[in-house]
Amino acid sequence: MGAQQVSLAPAAPHHARLRLWQRQALAAYDEANAADFLVTATPGAGKTTFALVLAGNLLRRRVVDRVIVVAPTDHLRTQWADAAAEFGIFLDPTMSNAQGPVRDGAHGYVTTYAQVAGRPAIHAARSRRKKSLVILDEIHHAGDGLSWGDAVAEAFDEVHRRLSLTGTPFRTKSEERIPFVTYEVDGDLLRSQADFAYGYRQALGDHVVRPVVFAAYTGVSRWRNSAGEVIAASLTDAGTKSVEAAAWKTALDPSGGWVPHVIAAMDERITHLRETGMPDAAGLVLASDQEDARAYAEVVRRLTGEKPALILSDDPKASKKIEAFRVSDQRMAVCVRMISEGVDVPRAACLAWMTSYRTPLFFSQAVGRVVRARGKHESATVFLPAVRPLLALAAEMEIDRNFVMMPPTSTASDDDLADPLDMPQGPEDHPDAVPGMEILESDASFAHVLHSGKAVTASEHSSEVTGDEADYLGLPGLLSPEQTASLLAQRDSDLRRRVDAASRDHGPVRQAAQATRAEDLAAGQAGWRAAKALRTDVNQLVGQLSARTGTPHAQVHAQLRRAVPGPASASASADLLERRREHLMGLL
16 A cells, blocks of 8 residues: 555656746636646746646645646647656546546546647546646647637636646637637737746846857749749748748748758757757758658758758657657757747757748747757757748747737647648739749848847958858857857858768769659659649649640540549649659540
């Protein structure tokens, strides 16, 4: 009996290891002695540790007898359970909605918002069976008026204690209230009121997070519009939103020049970090979709000679790949949606922003993946396109502000909850929403660094940067912003030569990306360039058959779709187009 009591009583934490803000938040919680408590702490500050210390305190004092954690993604279930085990708290991360009571010997379990939405009644039964503490991780996922918000309210409305966590403050419309959050009126919106807040500026001063150097890269993009005109525009001086969106989309194309240039810049930065005190430094490349991610991975391999980790949202092994990358020596990981809020890869100190996402919440959460400090002399570098939406977000990183949170629009799966970045502001503002354009080419050049919200460029009047000074790039106070900008500008020509050399040795980067897509075609995952070539072949063969038989083009296309069923050629996959081409060749 005594042994069982020991197993269910988590060990007391070593409070000396807690950060000052965590101790202050624990004191604030005890003083409040309330059913609900909201903590807003900047990404990388240690919200998980705070929550688990608090949970252990409540369990030991018998204030609660069960702990339930609700996390945004399935991967974070395991991460929470592993972290809890270090504090002597045993949480089951494997419970499904089909299971009944929490198993004996566990203090509780970890679930997801999607699971709660799937069957709130079972979670209500589990949480009411014992006095429970429910930890709502990244509470902004529980937007009210949506099925998971209603489900969270239904499941946990009557629990003993609720602890809500978020990395950024948020505002909502009155009809989109998030359960268990206190608001104050802010114009036409409601602003969340945290019971304890710890912002990036405070965390930076406490050396809890790394300082961030934002390195913005411009470049000229060329594309053909729907009228057949060739347009060229700079990312920095694009003019209208629509032109900027087209230039941005062109720059992110993996077969152009912008992507390899910026990847080479990040690789050089990783090398420097590894040579100057951070031997396991790594970088993350954020991609918008899986097709681009595979092509970016090929660019990384061509430039660095090392295959990066490829972490995709629909890969059943994604969680294992994240964990493997976290403890490995790999230099880079190319990710779609999986490296987001809560994912802990402390050795990641560089981020290449090669995604079209740009909501404030996602920007903060994604940058938060590279700011987690492990020592006082580490810094983070974020490489990003020099476009206005991203530059505005970067300039505000050191300002504590309330972000507008637009709720998700679907509850299909855990993936839908993975990243609020998947929700663009509007189709006219999204880089992927440029109708009828054909991407041609792009190049890249260093534009500026951001310092105190302002762009600092290299100029002929900048201080000369010596080799010794270059070793300190990114460490605040050792190089002036002007010197940092000058150093990055000086290295730009070296990077261009490196990319050119990689093209000569391994074939053009454009061809490397196309080769990757050709490999994807063999696997049934062809890229848009392969599909475009096949679509041209199909149209030419239809024309030949029409001329030979006297049958109108439209009728030949209709016959082809009946013979090889599927969508119209304009939206058909490469695999389907290839089968249609083979069918037409057989007819000729």
